[in-house]
Amino acid sequence: MTELYAVFGNPIVQSKSPYIHGEFAKQTLQDISYQAIQPPVDQFESTLRTFIKQGAKGANVTAPFKQQAYALCDELSELAQLAGAVNTLTFTDDGKIHGDNTDGVGLVNDLEAQFGLLKDKHVLLIGAGGAARGCILPILQHQVAQLVICNRTHEKAQQLQNVFSDYGNIFAKPIEDLLSPFDLVINSTSAGLTGQLISLPSVIVDKTTDCYDMTYSQHTTVFNQWAKDQKAHKTADGLGMLVGQAAKSFSLWRGVTPNTSPVMEKLRSSLAQKVPS
Secondary structure (H helix, E strand, C coil): CCEEEEEECCCCCCCCHHHHHHHHHHHHCCCEEEEEECCCCCCHHHHHHHHHHCCCCEEEECCCCHHHHHHHCCEECHHHHHHCCCCEEEECCCCCEEEECCHHHHHHHHHHHHHCCCCCCEEEEECCCHHHHHHHHHHHHCCCCEEEEECCCHHHHHHHHHHHHHHCCEEECCHHHCCCCCCEEEECCCHHHHCCCCCCCHHHCCCCCEEEECCCCCCCCHHHHHHHHCCCCEEECCHHHHHHHHHHHHHHHHCCCCCCHHHHHHHHHHHHHCCCC
């Protein structure tokens, strides 16, 4: 019997999730239906509960509903609790909603696939919004030497240091106090999507530094182009994170972990050809 899943967002037409989960289902021989649902911004809860009544087993959640999803959950994973947001919902047989956040797992899996182990690396995370917050615990759990957070508004970075200080070596620093290169620099801001970029000191990158942009694009992202201009060792965008977080959601629901590589290759190819997925 086909089991129901969906992604909720507004807007949602741009979502690659139905394509990704459809590919995962074909690859792992899972009988699922996965659709995109766009509730009015003030009707997320009612639309979700209607979907659950239809017998749905789970859902992904994207902007602007991640905090609302968090508030609706009866149970939350530790990652979701610390992220303060949920992107993966599982509907249990006893009527409860379990919430998880797979963004950070998707990120660190792709970071290690692109750049090698995170262990003992000095990492800089740019930005202190929801994207950053959802990834801090998984980064710290991979035993980095230190994680430094910088943000235009330093107080926001300081708040994240306070939240996660018990989990590893995490420090908030003003941008002007960044005085030496890092092993890895991660951009979690979406400013590059509008062609903007936070002003960064070039000293944070040298020829040994790897750079990662959580956004992705048909072309080199603004941040990655800046990193290349500083002669960074290697750059990567967030397409692997997108596919990786979906793979983690899929494995939570179906108990099987799909191979992300062929799906990434197809998505990258479709971006290059400007063909919608």
